[in-house]
Amino acid sequence: MSTQEDAPAERRRRAPLNRERVLSAAVALADRDGVESLSMRKLANDLGVVPMALYKHVANKEDLLAGMVDMVIAEYDPPRTNSDWKGAIRSRILSARRALLRHPWSRQVVESRKQRTPAVLSYMDSLSGMFMAGGFSPDLTHHAMHALGYRIWGFSPEAFEDPDAFPIPDDPQEQEAMLRQVSQVYPHIYAIAMDASGGDITAVGSSCDEQYEFEFALDLLLDAFEQLHAAKWTSSER
Amino acid sequence: MSTQEDAPAERRRRAPLNRERVLSAAVALADRDGVESLSMRKLANDLGVVPMALYKHVANKEDLLAGMVDMVIAEYDPPRTNSDWKGAIRSRILSARRALLRHPWSRQVVESRKQRTPAVLSYMDSLSGMFMAGGFSPDLTHHAMHALGYRIWGFSPEAFEDPDAFPIPDDPQEQEAMLRQVSQVYPHIYAIAMDASGGDITAVGSSCDEQYEFEFALDLLLDAFEQLHAAKWTSSER
DNA sequence: GGCAATGGTGTACTGCGTACACCTGACGGG
């Protein structure tokens, strides 16, 4: 967002595109409209350019998406070095989460990516290094990284997040009928929802504090790793 | 795969389609060719029918995919009732994993689904019920379910799974050069890979035992839940 | 001043999901 304020009038000879400007525009577009409406054509349009021009700077859409993920990774805070492994890893991952929340689309892009870019590998290497700096064996580090999974990218790996899974009708009578039905068909989910919302029916939909859930699971895992490390765990079979 | 062996000759008056046959054909197609090449047109073609005919049986492609997930869920073993909560949950989830491995595409479909179908809710309800039958509070059950995340569907939530992340050249000289480079740029990943493969360079690519990783993380979580339960944990903030 | 490289253009192709109007053949009531 620097040198493109000349937009409508006399925009001949605008600064030439480059990979970075393409990626930034893509990130901006996805931030604004969501990744599902990011197309090469729309992106080109945003840049005042014809679609095929983009292909001089990115190999294809896959490459574009990979580059966008790299831009998000570039926003992560650098690792803290002045603390124990657990605090350092925890705060690095929470920083990844903050970046992810600034770019909500990145979750689904990370999920769909297959190729590891250097930036991705770098981050994974750095995180592994933080475990090892805490005295973890390569073996335990390896399994810890796998166990964290998507969580190293700052999101909880959960399916079916539609907030309208249980649409709450306005009419109180329908509401009650719906609840009675749910309580019969999905009694345990009902119990959880009631418990989580403190019985306030209208709050059921939004009763999950995602940040709390994330930190809960993260800390659970880090604590478990700590115990295994203290117990000098090694993977049994070999 | 029952009543469609009449294919080329005189196929007038084939048995009419129904939702189930459409879904089965879709599952078969995805098993065969992968979900990325599942299109309404190809599916219709497999069924000897024109694309628009499918829309008499599924609302749209989203609905088709949701139905396919339901078919996979239908393959899960029923819950074991004759064991402790941990064993029962463990074996139910491993059964989900077996179904998932039979239908490798379902992983990415589950990841992309937003709407919870009744079958999905049912499974989640049943799993929650197994925790509660083990004496878990709704509160702890809730957080345990979130912490498990995608793992309840039988897969490890990990990004960037491309097996060719580090293509191993055939030429031993290039191989060594590549390894030296990796060891410098990603020293910790290098250490892990070496450790996991026991130093056998050519085995580095395939050195992750996914099933072991899955069970490792699953057991880690279940054990952690058990400890929290024993300690009468409740979510602090409320 | 000519020439190669760099980067933007225009046109076109294939494949997708699906809207909409239409046809067809089976069935049930008069």
Added chain:
DNA sequence: CCCGTCAGGTGTACGCAGTACACCATTGCC
């Protein structure tokens, strides 16, 4: 037996994707 209904299959068409390929314009170097 005829006729209306209707479930289910058809045909055509639209808009939107990603991107191959041939082309042109600008620039900087010899």
